[in-house]
Amino acid sequence: MSKSIKQAGKLFLWLFLLSFAAGAVSAKTQDSGAVEGNQDDVPLIEDIWGNVTGLFGAKPSDQQEEEEEEDTESQVSKPDEKLIHAKRLDDKSKKEDEGKPISLLPYKVYQAPIIKEEQPARKAPASYHNSADDQGSFSGWAAKSPTVDLNRPIPLPAPQGAGEKKEPPRLVPPVSALPKQFFPIFPRGADPDTVAQFLPVASNVALESDHSDVTRAVIFIHDMTRNAAEGVATLMTLGGSNGREMLILAPQFPLDVDVLRFADHLPDRGKNIVSWPLEKGWNEGGLSLARSGSRGISSFTAIDVLSLFLADRRRFPKIKEVVLVGHGMGADFVQRYAAVGQAPDLLTRDRVAIRFVLANPSSYLYFTNLRPSEDSLAFSIVKEVVCKGVNYFPYGLDDLTPYARRTGGDALRLRYPERQVFYFAGDQIINDAFLDSSCAAVAQGKDRLSRTQAYQRHIAQSFGQAADGQTFKIIKNAGYDPVSIFGSSCGLTAIFGDGMCR
Secondary structure (H helix, E strand, O other), X not given: OHHHHHHHHHHHHHHHHHHHHHHXXXXXXXXXXXXXXXXXXXXXXXXXXHHHHOOOOOOOOHHHHHHHHHOHHHOOOOOOHHHHEOOOOOOOOXXXXXOOOHHHOOEEOOOOOOEOOOOOOOOOOOXXXXXXXXXXXXXXXXXXXXXXXXXXXXXXXXXXXXXXXOOOOOXXXXXXXXXXXXXXXXXXXXXXXXXXXXXXXXXXXXXXXXXXXXXXXXXXXXXXXXXXXXHHHHHHHHHOOOOOOEEEEEXXXXXXXHHHHOHHHOHHHHOOEXXXXXXXXXXXXXXXXXXXOOOOOEHHHHXXXXXXXXXXXXXXXXXXXXXXXXXXXXXXXXXXXXXXXXXXXHHHHOOOEEEEEEXXXXXXXXXXXXXXXXXXXXXXXXXOOOOOOOOEOXXXXXXXXXXXXXXXXXXXXXXXXXXXXXXXXXXXXXXXXXXXXXXXXXXXXXXXXXXXXXXXXXXHHHHHHHHXXXXXXXXXXXXXXXXXXXXXXXXXXXXXXXXXXX
């Protein structure tokens, strides 16, 4: 009899618990419906930017993130999960691969694998390599650093000095890897509901790290090879940065083929990874390819956003200086950005100095329609019928891009001599495979050295003493090699010192 009473008591207890749980679920469903009907909870664009810069709110703890994932019914505007996962080849578990929500960007993702070429059609550049013990098609994953091992920087690429020749590439060289971090960028005048596009960024320390002691930030712009990580490693080795007082970062401007190549290893197959076309591409501030209904973004706008990120005093309270560095095609980019960039004036207003360092640019932006004569030091007008587009942007001030038109040609002429710019060129570049051979570029000189020397005369004739803050240096016995240029005494001073190099 007592046994039957005990069983009946247990049955009553189970029925009570089930009825209580059903009531809780019903109340929760009603609350969720009320929240979903609230139109005032739509996220604003300043809220998105605040989450990036840390201006609004605090980063939730891991425990809070887990609790939010469990309570999925109460989320008002849940981010697209496809955008926040980066799949690893050596880990089949989805749980360990889950990224952070978009609202916490810039976030760290896994390094893209280095792909082997079974039958390379050309001689690979120094940065395009795989270790001898690689097994299979991929070399594996870095485990510690966000971009490179801080304790063991990547060895410097072999210098290309006097007498050293290189084979000209048949095609644009492929990228060997993508950085581990993505930085969110938006087109100018974006609506609050605009989906962010993500720019790969390499750095010596993670962007979400503590930067309270950083006083100098160096932004490196890669050349045609588009190897951002190698640029960071080179500057780390030359500058000896441990990441505490100097942040080195390098955006990578991928082509569409680069995104397609690594699509299997990118969030949502690279759907929202920003990329640029070959014509009117990233090197001249061109617009990125429109994706998912979003408008294209100028590569100059991307640097504006990165610069404003560095000028955020809540994240970088001690920042004093930003140095924008470029080699080859990257130097082409930096010189044009020095002329048309919008962020430098904002940084100067906030008492953050900015300087520009160019090494071996292929061409320059001229501020008049005069070009150097072949047989003398004089300048003359090159007629349009002889060379169509000789004065079009990025070679001149005609036919400006939408980004450059915001300032206008006259304002650019007045502003440029105020920029602190360092121009470097090696005097022993042999068989220059990456030289701009367009008519507009050839009108500036036959090679990088002569074009740099002619541009020095152009600056002197156009601006006189107003451009005293601009320095030209020819590095002896240096070729098309960033190590020889940046490792010179003047190069080190321009990037890591006080800039007093004459």
